[in-house]
């Protein structure tokens with residue numbers, strides 16, 4: 224068994240490994256590129272491949288770890304993990320994991336979580352239908368501490384006309400509109416102050432043309448936002464969104480949500496993924512969104 228660092232030349236074969244062996248997910252090459260080289264905290268020492276001596280071209284195991292500075296502490300994440308189904312229960316994932324864990328420990332990190340490496344994350348936890356992964360992480364000493372879910376919205380069945388609601392808000396000086404490139408600096412400053420964890424995703428939305436971000440202003444002052452195509456681009460991914468507490472309950476979030484979903488529909492998606500939720504009744508109310516996947520969140524405290 225040979226372990227190598229992941230590099231550009233391995234990207235197509237590694238994406239193929241993920242496609243073939245993570246049956247609940249899709250992993251086009253461009254998405255693996257976003258998850259790896261597009262990761263702001265990308266660490267080549269924590270991104271590893273296993274090769275079998277008899278087939279040096281194709282990787283049979285892949286792990287991606289990252290370390291992120293959170294407000295209170297640094298946390299390590301196992302962001303992706305996959306082993307060829309023909310080579311399982313041979314200790315391949317264990318070898319990859321142990322190498323990543325020891326490097327995470329060397330960096331002085333005291334805690335590791337699985338997936339959920341926001342802002343650039345693939346999934347918000349372990350999908351228990353990957354039951355081998357549940358067994359694997361529990362065996363490695365991880366404890367489940369919460370669960371969460373991804374919802375999905377059928378974009379073909381929604382009614383998007385919010386003109387009546389918008390007109391009535393306009394009387395109070397409240398305007399909902401698409402953000403433009405010129406707004407970028409002001410918006411990022413405001414998000415940094417009010418919704419710090421979402422700055423990166425909001426800034427990603429400005430890379431799309433048109434910008435995949437809608438905002439609400441009261442007398443010209445920013446009060447709410449919602450974005451899409453800001454993470455897992457190319458999959459119909461909604462979010463993040465946030466409304467200033469003083470303006471909650473006025474229907475602004477609903478308008479901004481529907482503007483994003485309509486945008487996704489116009490891009491040709493039939494389904495939107497509303498990840499890592501959060502207020503399920505809100506999304507059910509405005510977009511008839513249903514739970515599509517459940518994720519178990521795992522954590523290991525390093526000794």
Ligand SMILES: CC(C)(COP(=O)(O)OP(=O)(O)OC[C@H]1O[C@@H](n2cnc3c(N)ncnc32)[C@H](O)[C@@H]1OP(=O)(O)O)[C@@H](O)C(=O)NCCC(=O)NCCS
Nearest residue numbers: 305306311312313314315316317349353355356358359362
């Ligand atoms: C999870 C996964 C990476 C494990 O890879 P692996 O190389 O087979 O894992 P290992 O051989 O190192 O297993 C280590 C331990 O994990 C546990 N484990 C792994 N697979 C298991 C299974 N099918 N049943 C029970 N326990 C299992 C065992 O305790 C095992 O130790 P043991 O063989 O000494 O009993 C692999 O099953 C996989 O790629 N699954 C699909 C992708 C996936 O689920 N990724 C994570 C998504 S959240």
